[in-house]
Amino acid sequence: MIDRALVERVDLLCLDAGNTVIFLDHARIARFLESRGVDAEIDALIQAEGSAKRGLAGDGSGEVVAFSWPHEREPGGAEWGKVMGTIMALGARAPRERVPELLAALWEEHLRFNLYSRVPEGLPAAISRLRSAGVKVAIISNSEGRLASLFEELGILACFDRVVDSSVVGVAKPDPRIFSFATEAFGISPDRTLHLGDTFATDIAGARAAGIRTALIDPFLHYPGLYLDVPRVDSVAQVSDAILALR
Structure with a gap:
């Protein structure tokens, strides 16, 4: 069960790439x-x-x-x-x-x-439903500068409103400035934004510094008993549907 406070009033969903969208x-x-x-x-x-x-x-x-x-x-x-x-x-x-x-x-x-390169089943459809309801979806990733071309090859590039690749923009998580490439592009404030990722040091620390709500995706139980103040979620699809249910 996802806490209502995590997913209410979300106009922008930001996603890490590795082990969040592509595993x-x-x-x-x-x-x-x-x-x-x-x-x-x-x-x-x-x-x-x-x-x-x-x-x-x-x-x-x-x-x-x-x-x-x-x-x-x-x-x-x-x-x-x-x-x-x-x-x-x-x-x-x-x-x-x-x-x-x-x-x-x-x-x-x-x-x-x-x-x-492994895309979870049901993820593209869940994101499509969310975007159809007016929520923007952006990737915020520390990557090698080839993320957009990889997404195109995997057939998922069109799922996202924006792909922010650290090697392209010159800023990497946990630097909070990387999130502004999405929030400012869409004119959406950090308090109406939620970021999901799998790494505390980059995703959670960076998004928190940017004033953005966060949740940790931990499919392999890499953080047993740690960072208990950070909400855990099962998947992007689960969160997308929870946001949609409140629209």
């Missing part, structure tokens, strides 16, 4: 690692991803394993490298001296076709 393909990462002689179990990769996400918050609740690797200074590369490097080191227990080369090879795979 990480852990099985693909496992296949990549196994093809290079590194055993990988999907559940372990998921747990390590959670450690990285918690570690990014810097509050001691998780661990980020950082590596120097060839593409870390490219747009979107720094945060991506921390998450994927932690997945490799903690989840797959890859030899740490091999992680930089594995990151470089996986980055090429990621640029060829984004590792975050």
